[in-house]
Amino acid sequence: MNFWINIVGFQLVWTITVGGASRGLWWAGLPVLALFAVWQWRVSHVPRADLKLVLIAALLGFAVDSAFAASQWLHYQAPLPSPLLAPVWILVLWMSFALTLNHSLQFLRGRHVWAVLFGAVGGPIAYLIAARGWGAVNFGRPDWHVLLALALAWALVTPLLVAWADRLARDEAVPA
Secondary structure, three states, X not given: XXXXXXXXXXXXXXXXXXXXXXXXXXXXXXXXXXXXXXXXXXXXXXXXXXXXXXXXXXHHHHHHHHHHHHOOOEEEOOOOOOOXXXXXXXXXXXXXXXXXXXXXXXXXXXXXXXXXXXXXXXXXXXXXXXXXXXXXXXXXXXHHHHHHHHHHHHHHHHHHHHHHHXXXXXXXXXXX
């Protein structure tokens, strides 16, 4: 049951966040992320690992999406704090993604090739849907250039986040 609630919670955060950003509401996903996070931490077998992973994902997401914004490969709607930095709403997405890694996406642990493929395919698709379906982001280069760059970025960060999730969960499971 928690598996499905985790998937639905993530999708709800994603939809409200992207939908809000497309209307200039950079903050729309924050309350939904807060509810999702509180629920997830209450039912999690590794709540401290989840919290650390959310913070790591926020920092990593800030670096990755700020690079895309600063290079003008991606132009975000509701670009708070700056058009040259990752917006708040995209960090909400990174943090909610982190909350899936020890739960509904736990199957990726130890499956590095699957994690690479999952990131290389899923990351660009999410941005493409946010761009074409919602208008929350615009591509500053030809679509295939941006999608290829996103595929490469997510092919690197997904297995990295999965490895961190595994490590943090194992560290929490071991009594201190």
